[in-house]
Amino acid sequence: MTQNSENPLALIIEDDPDAATIFSQALQAAEFEVETATTGTQALERLKYTAPAVVILDMHLPYVAGADILDYINTEPRLMKTQVIIITGDHELANDPALQQQGRVIQILVKPVIYSRLHDLAQLLKLSIKGGTP
């Protein structure tokens, strides 16, 4: 799976396979190594063993809610440097100040998430990681 071990890891947590494909294309194009989880359970399992530089998190997931995963990332010391991009179809959630003001959340994107937008965002993120300033 790993093509270049120096590339930072991105974990995409998204139950819609089409959306997941679009997100991974955008992040791969920005030179991230990409892993995909299609359920919250699967995502939590992955997060036990890996410490991604960025998590693309769809808030609406079956079985385990996106909010619970966000809590886990916030409280797990191993994931201190992990940054989160939230994806949601819900305008109201995107506008929720409580979510906006979480330090880990660098962006909230409302569906449809345009490939080029996420690509641009990922490239900026990549630069900041390389530069060492989160």
Add this chain to the structure above:
Amino acid sequence: MLTSKTKRTKRMTRMTSVVSHWLDVPSTDPDDARRRKLLNILLAGIAALVLLALAATVIGNAAGLLTASERFLLYQTTILTLIGIAVIFAINRYWSGQIAGALFLLLLLAALAFSDEPKQVADGRALFLFSIPILTASVILRPWASFIAAGLSGLEISVIALRALQGIPPVPTILGLFAVALVSWISARTLERALADLRAINRELDHRVEERTRDLAEALSRNQAILEAIADGVIVFDTAGKATLANPAMAQLVDHPPEEIIGHDIKALANTKVNQEDLQVIGELLRDTHRDYPTLKLEWGRKTLSASFAPVRDDSGRRTGTVVVFRDFTREAEVERMKSAFVSSISHELRTPLNAILGYADMLKEGVYGPVVEKQAMALERIIVNGQRQLNIVNDLLDQAQIEAGTLKIKVAPFSPRDLVEDVTSLMEVLARSKGLTLTGHVANDVPDKLPGDRQRLRQILINLVDNAIKFTAEGSVQIQVYLPDARHWAMEVTDTGRGIPLEAQPYIFEPFRQVDDPTTREHAGSGLGLAIVKQLTNLMGGEVVLKSQVGHGSTFTIILPLVPIQEDLR
């Protein structure tokens, strides 16, 4: 002390009723009853006098003041009189007032013959004595009976005069008697007529009271029938908050029989079935006399009820309580919930594949899957533009459904108007360019960096307005402007150089599913909800939409919103 006074009053009342029981004579004719009662009163008065005379005789006899013949005469007279009174009383009470009255008068006249010296009777000095039977006749028999009494008196006097004086009858005395008879006839007749009038008035009054009572009873029973038949729960609380009336529907709604509801307050009725917050609101509405009485929706156990409040006032306008009408909304609420859930789920289902279409088209266009030639890029552009448009329609429908259901919430937080304009401009630029239009955005210098508002909803308003402007503009430009029209408001404005909106169409372009009726409308197909949502969202935010447009000279839509200070906790 109080009790002894009450006792005395009670005893008096009982005595009065005993006396009036013996004086009253039951009769269907009120005149007859009155005359017979009057006769009884006269008899009682005379009896009392005779008894006094009898007592005086007894005392005089004991003192030895009387001779044997005097004693005999007095005893005989008094006892005979008492017997006569008793007989007349019995006749009057149990047989006929007329006969009793006639008998009384005859006895009276007979007694008068011995009232004085025959000479004095005959020469008229006893005239005043004879006016007694004349007056009495007019009131206890008939008014005209006074003349008969006068005639009899005159006859009696004449006989006495002829026998005692052997002279001529005393004509002036007899004439005087007839004059007295005339006066008493007139008085008695007037009195009887007045009484008859009074009785007629009383009868009329009784009749009216009866009629009103019947009307009232009818109205009451009609109201009662309405109250019993109505499907809504009706309950009336007094000013102390206790229930004074509840209809069967109310009993059914709260699952208590009416007798268990009456006398209790709302807290006891609701028990644990209503949450504290709603209970408090109900309590306030029951107490508050000045507020508007709105309709409240609340959960009551497993039911959803609406409650309408209205004050109850008496004739003088004083508030005596509150009537509350409860309606069972359980089914409607369930349908509403299902509809909302359905709309939101179908919107999600519609959006998911559209999002994928847009995402893949975008990736193709960006060359992710290899180089794209110009014609392919144009085709992809069309896919994206149309997909986006369809997505907007789905979003519009969802918003409209939420606005109608009242579930759409406005969340106010500080946002940057400059970011907003930039965001919308860059988003809509593609669409504008595809029609050869220029789209510009401008924020005036005096507009603060942060404004309070729901950024997402403001963005939606702006997108809808710009989309609409692009749709109806063939050439020229679309401009977005943000500025401060006065010290208390800020404004977002979208101006186009399109064909304008006719004056007669302007009032209804904000209605849902309405577009300007025009053959060209078809080619600009959309949900027809864009402007309706703009208006409804603006109103929800406490603002207003102003439209200035002239056919051939473009349109300007201005959204004016209150510039309320940003709240501390939102900063």
